[in-house]
Amino acid sequence: MKHGLCVILFAALAGGAALLSGCASMCCPPKECALLEIESAVCTIHPTAGNTCAGLVNFHDVEGGVEVHASITGLTPGQKHGFHIHEFAFTGSADALCTGGHYDPEKTAWHALPEHADRPHHAGDMGNLIADAHGRAEFTAVIPDITIARRNAILGRAVIIHAKPDDGGQPVGNAGARIGVGNIGIAAPQAHH
Numbered sequence: 001m002k003h004g005l006c007v008i009l010f011a012a013l014a015g016g017a018a019l020l021s022g023c024a025s026m027c028c029p030p031k032e033c034a035l036l037e038i039e040s041a042v043c044t045i046h047p048t049a050g051n052t053c054a055g056l057v058n059f060h061d062v063e064g065g066v067e068v069h070a071s072i073t074g075l076t077p078g079q080k081h082g083f084h085i086h087e088f089a090f091t092g093s094a095d096a097l098c099t100g101g102h103y104d105p106e107k108t109a110w111h112a113l114p115e116h117a118d119r120p121h122h123a124g125d126m127g128n129l130i131a132d133a134h135g136r137a138e139f140t141a142v143i144p145d146i147t148i149a150r151r152n153a154i155l156g157r158a159v160i161i162h163a164k165p166d167d168g169g170q171p172v173g174n175a176g177a178r179i180g181v182g183n184i185g186i187a188a189p190q191a192h193h
């Protein structure tokens with residue numbers, strides 16, 4: 001009797017485990033997949049210590065990449081500023097070095113401007129913001145090879161704006177200090193600015 005009960009129990013456990021692993025790989029209940037369905041993100045840029053850079057960056061999944069729109073103030077008038085997604089979320093360091101280096105999930109270890117996206121590059125290479133005479137910049141581009149929350153996901157990482165232009169040079173574009181920073185988070189459905 002005891003042995004019989006054991007067999008039944010084992011069969012029930014094994015069946016349950018098979019059902020669980022099958023579900024994880026195939027049917028993916030909505031609760032478990034909630035993050036994967038996020039297609040829009042937002043990032044509020046705040047100045048690092050001693051700087052004035054501020055603004056908003058919106059991200060939307062599109063065919064082939066993520067459409068990025070940035071509206072930034074407090075830049076050096078008439079100058080380009082390196083603009084990247086860095087690997088880690090900002091946690092408060094005065095120089096924003098806590099965000100690590102350029103987001104490089106493909107481990108290319110090679111930097112490039114978006115106009116050379118056919119070359120090996122970091123997924124987080126977004127090129128430059130171009131400030132007008134008032135130190136404001138508007139930026140719209142589709143950045144390839146990233147998604148909000150699926151392959152090469154950017155959600156939960158940081159956007160960095162640099163003091164100097166990204167010249168496309170190795171290893172990270174010679175863009176200097178980090179003057180603006182923000183974390184990429186989940187956008188409210190109507191968050192259009």
Ligand SMILES: [Cu+2]
Pocket residue numbers: 082083084085086102160162175
């Ligand atoms: Cu950077």
